[in-house]
Amino acid sequence: MDDALEVKDIEKVSNHDVNAVEYLLKWQSHPDISKVLEFFHFACTSEDINNLAHASMLKESLNVVVFPVVDTLIKAICKLAEDNASIPMLSITHG
Structure with a gap:
């Protein structure tokens, strides 16, 4: 958390997140970082970071929000189909 707050302070001056x-x-x-520091900006443009962040958020939201709701919806539709299977429907004869 301290590093994140320090990054925000630096960003106020630099006006650039990366x-x-x-x-x-x-x-x-x-010592380990100093060996690869010259590559940081090359490999960490805002677009690179945003693409990864958006993909990660999308994946998590699909797994945590969308898929469980879709599973619930599918189960509800299947239940309706089973409960109403014996009811004749006019459109069932087409196709």
């Missing part, structure tokens, strides 16, 4: 993360990582100067 640059703020880059600056934070540069200032922390972790």
Whole structure:
């Protein structure tokens, strides 16, 4: 959480979210990070990050929200079909 708050503070000055993360990582100067730091901006443009974030949010929302509702809807439709299977329907003779 401290790092996230520091990124937000840096972003107020830099006006750029990815640059703020880059600056934070540069200032922390972790030995493993320093080996690949030059690639951060290359591999972490805003679009790259947004594409991954949106895909992740979509996947989670499908699994947590949409699919359970669709499963409930399918079960309800199947129940209606079973409960009303003996009722003649005019359109059932077409096709």
